[in-house]
Amino acid sequence: MKLLIANGYVIDPSQGLNAGMDLLIEDGRVARVLDRGEPAPKDAEVFDATGLMVAPGFIDLHVHLREPGQEYKETIATGAAAAVAGGWTSICAMPNTDPVNDSPAVTRFILEQGERVGLAKVFPIGALTKGSGGKELSEMGELKDAGIVAVSDDGRSVPTAGMMRRAMEYARGFDLAVVDHCQDHSLSAGGVMHEGRWSLILGLRGIPAAAEEVDANRDCALARLTSARVHLAHVSTRGALEAIRRAKELGLRATCEVAPHHWALTDEAVADYDTNMKLNPPLRSRDHVGALLEGLRDGTIDAIATDHAPHHADEKGLEFDQSPFGITGLETAVGLAFDLVHQGVISLERLVELCATNPARIFSLEERGTLRKNSWGDITILDPDHQWTFDVSKSKSKSRNTPFDGRSFKGAAVATIVAGRVVYLHPDFARITASKHSQFAAGR
Amino acid sequence: MSTTFNRKHLLGIRDLSAEEITYLLDTAETFRDVSRREIKKVPALRGRTVINLFFEASTRTRTSFEIAAKRLSADAVNINVSMSSVSKGETLLDTARNLEAMAPDCIVVRHSMAGAPHHLARMCNAPIVNAGDGSHEHPTQALLDGLTIREYKGRIDGLNIAIIGDILHSRVARSNIHLLTKLGATVRVAGPGTLVPAEFAELVEHGLRVEQRIEDAIEGADVVMILRIQRERQNAAFFPSMREYSVHYGLHPSHLERASRDVIVMHPGPINRGIEISSEIADGSRSLILDQVTNGIAVRMAVLYLLARGNHSAHEEASVKPAGPAGPVGNAKRVRKGIRA
Numbered sequence: 001m002k003l004l005i006a007n008g009y010v011i012d013p014s015q016g017l018n019a020g021m022d023l024l025i026e027d028g029r030v031a032r033v034l035d036r037g038e039p040a041p042k043d044a045e046v047f048d049a050t051g052l053m054v055a056p057g058f059i060d061l062h063v064h065l066r067e068p069g070q071e072y073k074e075t076i077a078t079g080a081a082a083a084v085a086g087g088w089t090s091i092c093a094m095p096n097t098d099p100v101n102d103s104p105a106v107t108r109f110i111l112e113q114g115e116r117v118g119l120a121k122v123f124p125i126g127a128l129t130k131g132s133g134g135k136e137l138s139e140m141g142e143l144k145d146a147g148i149v150a151v152s153d154d155g156r157s158v159p160t161a162g163m164m165r166r167a168m169e170y171a172r173g174f175d176l177a178v179v180d181h182c183q184d185h186s187l188s189a190g191g192v193m194h195e196g197r198w199s200l201i202l203g204l205r206g207i208p209a210a211a212e213e214v215d216a217n218r219d220c221a222l223a224r225l226t227s228a229r230v231h232l233a234h235v236s237t238r239g240a241l242e243a244i245r246r247a248k249e250l251g252l253r254a255t256c257e258v259a260p261h262h263w264a265l266t267d268e269a270v271a272d273y274d275t276n277m278k279l280n281p282p283l284r285s286r287d288h289v290g291a292l293l294e295g296l297r298d299g300t301i302d303a304i305a306t307d308h309a310p311h312h313a314d315e316k317g318l319e320f321d322q323s324p325f326g327i328t329g330l331e332t333a334v335g336l337a338f339d340l341v342h343q344g345v346i347s348l349e350r351l352v353e354l355c356a357t358n359p360a361r362i363f364s365l366e367e368r369g370t371l372r373k374n375s376w377g378d379i380t381i382l383d384p385d386h387q388w389t390f391d392v393s394k395s396k397s398k399s400r401n402t403p404f405d406g407r408s409f410k411g412a413a414v415a416t417i418v419a420g421r422v423v424y425l426h427p428d429f430a431r432i433t434a435s436k437h438s439q440f441a442a443g444r
Numbered sequence: 445m446s447t448t449f450n451r452k453h454l455l456g457i458r459d460l461s462a463e464e465i466t467y468l469l470d471t472a473e474t475f476r477d478v479s480r481r482e483i484k485k486v487p488a489l490r491g492r493t494v495i496n497l498f499f500e501a502s503t504r505t506r507t508s509f510e511i512a513a514k515r516l517s518a519d520a521v522n523i524n525v526s527m528s529s530v531s532k533g534e535t536l537l538d539t540a541r542n543l544e545a546m547a548p549d550c551i552v553v554r555h556s557m558a559g560a561p562h563h564l565a566r567m568c569n570a571p572i573v574n575a576g577d578g579s580h581e582h583p584t585q586a587l588l589d590g591l592t593i594r595e596y597k598g599r600i601d602g603l604n605i606a607i608i609g610d611i612l613h614s615r616v617a618r619s620n621i622h623l624l625t626k627l628g629a630t631v632r633v634a635g636p637g638t639l640v641p642a643e644f645a646e647l648v649e650h651g652l653r654v655e656q657r658i659e660d661a662i663e664g665a666d667v668v669m670i671l672r673i674q675r676e677r678q679n680a681a682f683f684p685s686m687r688e689y690s691v692h693y694g695l696h697p698s699h700l701e702r703a704s705r706d707v708i709v710m711h712p713g714p715i716n717r718g719i720e721i722s723s724e725i726a727d728g729s730r731s732l733i734l735d736q737v738t739n740g741i742a743v744r745m746a747v748l749y750l751l752a753r754g755n756h757s758a759h760e761e762a763s764v765k766p767a768g769p770a771g772p773v774g775n776a777k778r779v780r781k782g783i784r785a
Contacts, residue, residue, distance in 0.1 A: 197646040201458065203558040203580030203615060273559030317537050321557040321578070 002026050003420050004040045005379060008049030012056055013353040014370035023054055025377035028419035032373055047422065049381055051436030052414065055352045056371050057089025057378025059359035061179075061257055062154070062233055062305035063330065065091070065122070068109060069098025074310040074398045076110065079330070080119040081396035082308070084424035086331040087413020089378035090359075090368060091120050091308075094154045095127040102127035102138045104146035111147050119423050120416075121378070123149045123365065128167050128178065134159040137170055144174045149363040152179035154233055155280075157215050159185065164219060168228035177229040177255075177363060182215035182240060183207070183281065192321055194267040194282040202270060204320065207282050213239030220247040223254045231362055232256040234307050236281040238291035245300045255362050257305040260329060260336035263292045265403065273320045276403040279307075280325035293345050302358045306333045310399030328397045332390055332404045334382070338411025341384065348384065356380070377420035383432055386412045449750045453565045453572040456581035457622040465590070465623055472591050472739070472746040478515055479741055489518035492549040492752050496522045497539070498575070499555040504713055504737065505575050505585075509552050512744035518549070518752060540564050550752035553577075571751040579613045585712055586619035588743040590627065592736050593667055596708050601628030604704070606661040608695060609671030609720055610639040610682075616712045617671055618647070625651035634661035635671075635693055638682040658693055665703045670695050670711045673720045686719055695721045700730065708732050 005023040010033060012018075022034040024044060034040060060083065066074040076093075083091045093110055095101035101110065107124045114122025126148035130136045132155070140151055151171055158164040158180055171178045188211040193199050195206020216232055220243045223230045235241060235256045247254035267285050269277045277283060295301040309326025316323050337355065340346045346354070360369025367375040392405035414432055416424035426432060449467050457465065478486055494513040498506050506522060513520035525539065534542075536555075543551060550571045553561045558578035565572040576582040593600055605624055611617045611633045624631050625648045633640055634655040645654045655661040662668055673689060683689050700707055709721075709730045717723045725731060 197643060200612075200641065200644055200647055201618075203578050203618060205579075273562045314535070317535070319536055319555070319557040319563055320559045 001028070001420065002031075002041055002044035003047060003377070003417070004044040005047045005049050005054050005381070005417075006040070008052050008054035008381070010054045010371065011349055011352050012371040013349055013357045014056070015372060017371065018349055023371060023379070025379075025417075025420040028377050028421075030371050030373055030375045030377055033371060047415070047417075048433055050433060050440055051383070053348065053382040053384065055380045055382060056356040056360075056369050056375070057416070057418065058087050058334070058355040058380045058413070059090040059092070059365060059369055060088045060306050060308070060330065060333070061092045061231075061303055061359050061363060062259070063091045063093055063308040064096065064310065064326070065093045065110075066310060067097065067113060068106065072398075073312055076113040076122060077117045078396060078398040079308070079310070080114065080117045080122060082328070082330040083120040084416040084418070085396045087334045087380045087382070087416055088120055088330060089380060089416055089418045090123060090365065091330075092123045092125050092149060092363060094152060095125050096132060096155045100127050100132050101125070101148070102130050102132070102143070104142050107143055107146040107148055119418065121418060123147075123363070125150045125152050125154075125179065127151065128153045128158065129163070132156065134163060137167060140171055140174055140176060144176060148176070149365060150177045150179050150231065152181070152233070154179060154181045157181050157183045157185065161218050161222065165222050165226060168222055168226040168230060172226060172228040175229070175364065177231045179231045179233050180215065180219050181233050182212045182219060182235070184211045184214045187211035187214065191282070192278060193270050194284045196267060196285050198267045198270060198285075202273070204270070207280075209237040209239060209284065209288060212237045212281055213243065216240035216243040220244065220252065220254055223247060223252045224250065227253070229253040230255075234259045234262065234281055234305065235295075235301070236262045236284050236292070237288050241291050241295045241300050245295075248300070255302040255358075256300070257303040258292055258296065258301045259305060259307040260333045261327060261403070263289055263296070264336045264339065269403065274403065275316045275318070275320055275323035276327055276401055278320060278323055278325055279327060293340075296340060296354070297345055301354070302362060304333065304337055304354045305359070306330050308397075309401075310397055311401045313400055316401045326401070328395070328399055328402050330397065331395055332402065332407070332409075334413045335388070335390065335409030335411060336404075338384060338409065342410055377417065379417040380413050381415035381417070382411070383414045384411045386410070386414060386426075386432060388412055452751070453561070453574075454583055454747055454751060455561050455565060455572065455574045457583045457586050457619045457626070458581065460626070462626045462628075465587070465626060468587055468743070468746055468750070469591050469594060471750060472587065472742040475745040475749070476739070476742040478745065479738070484515050485517055486515065487517045488749050489513070489516040489549070489752055492518045492754075493547070494518045494520045494550045494552065494748060494752055495543055495548045496520060496575075497525070497543065497551055497553045498523065499525050499553070499560070500576070502554050502576070504740075505554060508737070508740040509573075509575060509744050509748075512741050513748055515741070516745055516749055518748065521548075536560060536563060537567055540567050544568050544570060549754060550748060573747055573751060576615055578615065579618070580615050581619045582615040583619050584740070584743050584747055585616050586623040587747070588736055588740040589620055589669070589710060589712075590623050591739045591743055592710065592732050593708070595735070595739070596732065597666060600624060603629045603666040604664055605629050605631050605667040605669065606658075606665040606703075607631060607633045607669045607671065608658050608661060609635050609693065610673055611635055611644060611671070612639045612641060613674065614671050620669065621647055621652055632661040632665070634658040636683045636689070658695075659699065659702060662699050663702045665707055668695065668700070668703060668707060668709050670709065670721045672712065672714065673716060675716075690719050694719055695725055697722065697724050700725070710736055713737070
């Protein structure tokens, strides 16, 4: 089984590739990269990528798939379908399911469901503490043997520095990254939006930036103490980025991700009490957004992760205070990331680094995030020029909680290939290819 | 009156222009007379239904809306929903849809959560009046405070107004800050640092200052507004004790020596005597606490009239005018003269 992705423009930061080349995939793995015109095996099926970017498959370090336990919000099948429609070939599932993924049985269930669905590769993240209760360490060794790629109690922060220290020291023995949702509960309790001018205007309880900054600084200090790997989930504040920047200067094993909504929106968006603007961490003020853009530009931020958090319309239809935190994000993230490219914040190469190269490194996902020989044939095909409008009624996710319905984008993932198999093709792919051909002809 | 009020809902003061606020206050003045007559009723809203939907305990505001509706001849229905029964079952949305099916002409809503009236306004065809939503806004309270200040000071523009107490959690403070600064007053707020965030100064574009000491806020004030301290706040450790609050942040007669000579003192009620305000002041000659209550009826009549009348005919418009030659018209003119155009 051979697939030749022909006439595209290959971008692979892991080996410094950035050129017009063809890519041959054999039996689900990358066989080799061919220079333009180099003869390919005759029996290879040809995927015409004229005028398109060919990147290692995008890896989302942070999704909530809700299965087991909350299948009315999302299932692994619907979540994986949304993932590939958004250009993600791998997704890492947070453990806050019901039951929590703190046992090998749940880990294996998630892996098996992912295989059965056969779209995006699903990597489970294990709970850091039993039941994510913040009190006793989970059986990380057993979980790692079953297939987890990191540990986290996402949704809540690790409650005390002492607990975090033990978790990091213990996880270090299994070379697992500890993923923390930085938020000091004593500062954030009861808060529903960013604390600042808008929370005061709207009379909503605020979550101060300091709640995240205190824990980010704590975690970086503990990374220094323990030499463990710490990954800060969805950073949203200037102070957290400063902590990470300093930790990196010190050579600590500290990394972080940012979610697209945190650079695309500000706390002002809450003004109409729209519950699709209710997020945790909350949408921040302009100053913090500026710091995120800076972190994306200068390399402080390692990864883009969606924090895809589906919720049922009945839940999001409650009062702002009562409604759950979170939005779906798998299908809009790449579009929002292309905004950064078109605005000159990041290069295309850096986009691939943020969505593929670095995520694979952070969770040690071997033979992914790269197009080196023998790596998995996971490919995201991008069209930086494709103009489109997000229509939530056509979303593959089971939930509809997005603030981006009706938003226009320039740039999209137009095909998604997992282990050499095309698992998603943009509905207008033929038209997109035809227009690329005519551009190409005109250009010549 | 050069302008009108064409909004469907009254959700907050922040959205309103100075002209719209003035129009509401002018309209309220014309209604003040109705309550002074022997027959305290006009047929302005005859055949209309006003629902008072209260998710949070309230005696004063609910009664005020009810009386206002009845003096306009509307049928007023009170629904008191305890939060516990809501959390057990029906959502706000379902409650709203059910009420909607009964074709009300206006829904007055009080809710412990900020934004609940906005939520209803999105779902319902009926006009929504916000009677207080969490810590967000309480627009009719600010309007009745504005009406009271105008009555006694003849104007709002150029006045120095101090608001003292738990600013952070107060919807009354927010609505008043918007209303008073839009109409040209300078507002100074003060209270314990835990309840008066420094960022509050950014709430409005201009005309608002945050003071650390209540003495500084009261210095030269024409109006002092005292906010009710919620006893449960003490448990949340916003301040150490009621005693300490009373000593450092309660309003005492000596404070008023710093204020302007004809200072007036206001409080949205119900008051905690001896805590945020001393009884000497609450019962003294500068206190307008009961005038505020009286003006509350006129303001709520104006709001209900403007929102619940729907597509009114000229005839209905005429019928609202006070019948007698005496009454509020002269009074209204006197007050309005003091307001700079």
